[in-house]
Amino acid sequence: MSLTYIRPPECPLHMPEQGLTGYACAPVSGARSRLWRKAAVIGGGVAITVWLIWLMFDVLSVSGLTQLEWALLAIFSINIGWIGFAFASSVAGFLASLFMPRSKPTASEALLTTQTAILFPIYNESVTDVFATVEATASALASAAPDRFECFILSDTVKPDIALEEEEGFQKLRAALPEGCRVYYRRRTINLARKAGNIDDFVSRWGGRYDHMLIFDADSYMSANTLIELARRMEAQPEVGLIQTIPKLIGGKSLFARAQQFAGAVYGPVLGRGISFWSQNEGNYWGHNAIIRTKAFADAAGLPVMPGRAPFGGHILSHDFVEAALLRRAGWKVCIAPDLGGSYEEGPQTLIDLSIRDRRWCQGNLQHTAVLARARGISFTNRLHFSIGIMSYLASPLWLTLILVGMALSLQNRFLRPEYFSGDPSLTPSWPVIDPALALSVFFATLAILLLPKVFGVIVSVIHNERGKRSWMVIPGALIETIISALVAPLLMAAQTASVIAILRGQDSGWVPQQRGSDGYRFADVARRHALTTLMGVVLTGAALAISPVFAAWLLPASLGMIFAIPLSYWSGKTLNANGMLARLLATREDFDPPEAFSQALSRRDGYAALSKHDASDVVIAPDLARRHACMVDHVWPLGTGEVHVPLAVAEAKIARADNLQALMSGLSDKECMALLNDPDALMRAQARFAGPVATAGE
Numbered sequence: 224m225s226l227t228y229i230r231p232p233e234c235p236l237h238m239p240e241q242g243l244t245g246y247a248c249a250p251v252s253g254a255r256s257r258l259w260r261k262a263a264v265i266g267g268g269v270a271i272t273v274w275l276i277w278l279m280f281d282v283l284s285v286s287g288l289t290q291l292e293w294a295l296l297a298i299f300s301i302n303i304g305w306i307g308f309a310f311a312s313s314v315a316g317f318l319a320s321l322f323m324p325r326s327k328p329t330a331s332e333a334l335l336t337t338q339t340a341i342l343f344p345i346y347n348e349s350v351t352d353v354f355a356t357v358e359a360t361a362s363a364l365a366s367a368a369p370d371r372f373e374c375f376i377l378s379d380t381v382k383p384d385i386a387l388e389e390e391e392g393f394q395k396l397r398a399a400l401p402e403g404c405r406v407y408y409r410r411r412t413i414n415l416a417r418k419a420g421n422i423d424d425f426v427s428r429w430g431g432r433y434d435h436m437l438i439f440d441a442d443s444y445m446s447a448n449t450l451i452e453l454a455r456r457m458e459a460q461p462e463v464g465l466i467q468t469i470p471k472l473i474g475g476k477s478l479f480a481r482a483q484q485f486a487g488a489v490y491g492p493v494l495g496r497g498i499s500f501w502s503q504n505e506g507n508y509w510g511h512n513a514i515i516r517t518k519a520f521a522d523a524a525g526l527p528v529m530p531g532r533a534p535f536g537g538h539i540l541s542h543d544f545v546e547a548a549l550l551r552r553a554g555w556k557v558c559i560a561p562d563l564g565g566s567y568e569e570g571p572q573t574l575i576d577l578s579i580r581d582r583r584w585c586q587g588n589l590q591h592t593a594v595l596a597r598a599r600g601i602s603f604t605n606r607l608h609f610s611i612g613i614m615s616y617l618a619s620p621l622w623l624t625l626i627l628v629g630m631a632l633s634l635q636n637r638f639l640r641p642e643y644f645s646g647d648p649s650l651t652p653s654w655p656v657i658d659p660a661l662a663l664s665v666f667f668a669t670l671a672i673l674l675l676p677k678v679f680g681v682i683v684s685v686i687h688n689e690r691g692k693r694s695w696m697v698i699p700g701a702l703i704e705t706i707i708s709a710l711v712a713p714l715l716m717a718a719q720t721a722s723v724i725a726i727l728r729g730q731d732s733g734w735v736p737q738q739r740g741s742d743g744y745r746f747a748d749v750a751r752r753h754a755l756t757t758l759m760g761v762v763l764t765g766a767a768l769a770i771s772p773v774f775a776a777w778l779l780p781a782s783l784g785m786i787f788a789i790p791l792s793y794w795s796g797k798t799l800n801a802n803g804m805l806a807r808l809l810a811t812r813e814d815f816d817p818p819e820a821f822s823q824a825l826s827r828r829d830g831y832a833a834l835s836k837h838d839a840s841d842v843v844i845a846p847d848l849a850r851r852h853a854c855m856v857d858h859v860w861p862l863g864t865g866e867v868h869v870p871l872a873v874a875e876a877k878i879a880r881a882d883n884l885q886a887l888m889s890g891l892s893d894k895e896c897m898a899l900l901n902d903p904d905a906l907m908r909a910q911a912r913f914a915g916p917v918a919t920a921g922e
Contacts, residue, residue, distance in 0.1 A: 228397070229855055230407050231373075234431035236521040238423055241549050243527055243597045256503035261604065264315050264501040268308035275303045275668060282661040291632050298625045305614045306672055313676035316497025320683045323496070335371045337434035339454045339514070344421045345389075346379045346414075348441040350834065354392040355827035356444060357406060358399055359820065363447035365403030372450065375429070377421050378410035383839050383896045386410060390855045391834045399830070412860050412901040413868065418510070419526055419542035428859075430517045440511035442569035444473065444820040449565030453514040456560075464519040464555025465547060468566035469495040470512040473813050473821055477572045479795040481809040482707040484570060485700055488811040490680035492561065499559040505551050505604035506559040510543035512566045516555070520546070523553035529593055533731040534586045540732075541587025544612060545594055548605035567813070567821060573796030574711060575744055575752055578718040583732045585722040588612040619719035626763070626781060633770045666777075677701060700808045710791055713784035717756040746793055753788035760785025839896050840888050842906065844914045853903045860901075871898035875905055884913035 279299050283292040341360060345353055357374055364372040376393070380386045393408045400406060411424060422438070430436070435457050437450060445468075453466055469491065475484040499506065524546040529536045539545055547557045571577040591609045595601075684697045726732075744752075764782045767775035775782075784791065799806045806814075813821070842852050862868060874895040881887035887909065891899065899905050 229393075230409055230857075231405075231429060231432060233428045235428055236426050236430035236518065238427050238430070238521040238525045240525045240527050241523065243594065244599050256505060256604070260315070260501050260503065264311045264497075265308070267311035267314065268304070271307035271310060271672065272300070272304045275307065275665065276300050278661060278665045278668065279303075282665055289632075289635075291628060291635065295625065295628045295632060298621055298628060302618060302621050302625060303669065305618055306669070308611075310672040310676065312497035312501060313494055313679055314497070315500045316493040316495065317676075317679035317683065319496045319500045320493050320679075321686070335368055335451065335454055335458065337371070337454060337458055338432065339372050339435040339437055339450075340425075340429070340433040340517075341372055341374045341437045341439060341450070342377055342422065342425060343374065343439050343441070344377045344379065344418050345441050346418070347382050347385055348380075350385065350388045350392045351828050351831040352824075353441050354389075354396050354831050356439075356824040358396050358827050358830075359823035360439075360445070360447075360450075361400055361404040361406050363820070363823070364450060365401050367447040368451050368454075369403035371454070372404050373433070374404065374406040375425060376406065376408045377425055378408065379414045379418070379421050380410060381414060381897055382893055383900060384836070386897065386900060387837045387839070387842070387852070388834055390852060391837070392831055393855070394851070395831065395834065408855065409857050410855070410901075412857055412898075413862075415861060416526070416538040417540070419539065419546075423525065424861075426517060426521050430521050433517050435514050436517050436520070437514045438511050440568060442474075443470065443511050444567040444818070444824060445512060446565035446818060446820045449563060452563060453560075457514055457516060460556070462556050463516065463558055464523070464550040464553075465506075465508055465513060465515045465557045467506055467508050467513040467557070467559045468563050469559065469561050470566040470568040471564075471811075471813065472570040473567040473818070474569045475572070476798045477796050478707070478799050478805060478809075479574055479577075479711070480570055480572045481799055481806060482704045482711075482795075483577075484811055485704050485809040486677075486708065487570075488813070489684050489697055489701060489704075490677055493676065493680045493683055495559065496561040499561045502559065502604055502608070504556040504558065505602050505608075506547065506557045507605075507608045508543040508547035508557065510541075512568065519550060519553070519555050523555065524549045529590070529597075531593075532729075534726045534729065535590050535593045539587075539594070540590055541584065541612070544591060544605075544608055547608070548598070548601045551602055551605055552600045565818065565820070567818060573744065574714060574792045575749065575796070578715075578752075581715075581719065582722045582725075585616045585719060586726050586732045588616050589723065589726050616719055616723060619716040620723050622716055623720050626778070630763070630766060630770070630774075630778075633774050634766075674705070677705060696808065696810075700810075703805065703808055707795070709780060710784040710787070711795070713760070713781045714753070714756055714788050714792065716781075717759060717785065717788075721755075744793070744796065746789075749793040749796075750789050753792055756785050756788040760788065838888070839891075839900055840884055842900065843884060843909050846914075849906065849910060852900070853906070856901055856903055858903075868898060870894040871902055871905065874899045875908070878905065878909050878912060881913075884909075887913065 276296070276299070279296055283296055288296070341364075343353060343357055353376075357376060361372075361374045376389075378386070378389055380389060389408070389410065393406075396406055409425075411421065414420070416423065422436075426436070435454060437445075437453065439445070449468065453468070456466055457463060471491065472480075472484040472487040475481045526539050526542055526545060526549075528538055531537070534540075551557050571580060591613055595606060595609050595613075681697055681701045685694050688694045760782045763778060764775060764786060767778045767782070837848065842849050860868065870892070874891060877887055877890055877895070878899075881890065888896070899909065
């Protein structure tokens with residue numbers, strides 16, 4: 224097998240690192256947005272925020288504000304500002320969904336004239352799942368748009384058994400594909416800068432071959448018509464640098480995943496249209512299910528390395544927001560396409576899986592505080608995107624702080640004696656007095672702006688007849704989803720608060736691949752994971768009951784989910800009966816009528832489930848397997864002059880010292896074994912030393 228068969232000839236694009244502090248802005252003609260849209264949404268959010276802050280001020284200022292009451296008002300103001308803006312954005316999305324035209328991708332007869340690479344960055348992922356998706360995608364494009372698309376599997380896998388399984392999967396994949404959409408494979412020797420570095424390596428080496436690149440995640444699915452429509456829009460709008468679709472969640476099997484999938488399908492389109500409405504040409508990028516103009520990306524989006532150590536320094540973790548901002552800074556339009564369907568992704572099946580993924584996202588978003596502090600020339604709208612991402616994680620510890628301050632106020636009122644002879648000239652004690660009627664008004668007003676976006680989604684779903692004759696079933700489904708999300712929200716608050724604290728203490732999240740397709744965890748594992756959350760719920764409830772039963776009732780929405788965190792997480796992560804009532808009520812259109820991109824990928828998984836399993840010792844002792852493996856290896860080692868790759872050097876030393884192949888393999892770590900597999904010369908030395916004796920012993 225020739226190297227060209229595995230990877231095409233390199234066609235480099237220079238991708239310089241972009242400075243955050245210095246820039247050369249070159250706006251593209253016609254790329255300005257309508258300012259009134261941003262003003263309307265921001266103004267609406269500010270108006271709602273000011274109104275609720277004023278109501279809360281009236282609640283607390285019956286007899287003047289104590290220090291604790293001022294603290295409560297300050298924290299409430301920050302939290303409600305975040306919620307008020309989100310509500311105003313959802314109102315814009317609701318109105319846009321009702322009155323702005325919708326479109327669906329259709330395969331036009333107009334031929335594409337550009338070349339697009341579909342990139343599949345993977346990291347220790349299921350070969351069965353990913354390669355089946357690649358085959359289904361390439362097959363559909365070979366028929367719908369022959370020779371206009373090519374697929375590139377960009378592996379960053381660091382586990383030897385998975386790496387060798389990928390090589391087996393690639394052989395099968397190439398044999399199964401028709402002409403019209405070639406598929407290539409590259410596995411990096413050194414995983415610099417994680418996913419962003421993986422894409423950077425592709426652009427720097429092969430980017431010149433392609434006008435556009437379309438990024439998939441390991442669990443992404445996109446219809447051929449959508450892929451073609453995205454390429455067509457890029458051709459028609461040369462000033463656009465990136466178009467982001469809004470992927471729907473699909474493939475949920477557990478109660479937790481089904482609830483999230485339902486929420487994404489019913490409320491997601493309204494929220495997505497709202498973001499698109501006000502962001503316009505300064506849209507955002509979510510790292511996948513998006514098409515990018517390759518030359519623009521190379522010229523403008525090379526990521527800098529942040530000064531300092533992780534978690535705030537080092538390589539930028541949540542690279543997508545920054546890349547979108549850099550593209551816009553260079554004058555390119557960055558658009559969100561809420562009107563374009565046919566874009567899907569799988570979500571976490573359990574609350575624990577979501578928390579693990581969320582930990583990495585939390586670090587990436589908090590790292591954006593350093594980006595915001597240093598960046599110059601970034602548009603106001605992109606700064607708003609950054610701020611929304613940061614606040615989405617800071618909101619959890621702020622809400623928990625709000626609860627604790629409110630509890631402190633109640634404890635002060637319940638147990639502390641008034642101070643009659645303070646420095647205050649007044650002869651009356653300083654009691655923290657609250658107007659209960661106004662407090663109830665603030666509670667219901669806050670609840671309304673939290674729940675109305677869900678109502679908007681239900682209305683739009685019914686009007687647009689998202690589930691055909693069963694469209695009315697979205698109403699009981701929304702009620703069930705709301706109950707589930709209300710129970711789960713305190714658990715997420717506790718998990719995100721713990722993540723924020725860990726990050727502020729300097730703990731790096733590392734690079735852990737998402738667990739996909741899980742059928743839940745053992746009860747003991749779930750209990751260990753949520754023990755502190757349960758304890759927090761019990762303590763908060765006990766303290767609230769000591770204050771008064773009424774206060775405990777007010778706290779119940781937050782404490783109930785914490786108290787039952789363990790059974791809630793365990794049972795919500797179990798696979799749901801597809802024919803049961805809950806599954807039917809939480810079903811989406813895609814459950815009744817699975818999209819072809821998804822169903823075709825699933826149907827091809829069986830073909831990859833029985834791949835031959837090899838380990839590194841097989842490569843050493845089997846000449847045919849060794850030759851085939853050598854063709855797959857990427858020979859580029861990104862090392863500086865005089866720099867040594869330590870795992871490879873250690874592997875070489877162990878080859879020289881090991882008595883036999885079994886001793887060598889048992890003594891190699893995964894990193895050392897991968898270095899051996901990635902270096903044909905070292906592998907040949909291992910073969911020369913061990914292949915003969917081991918082959919004879921095995922006969």
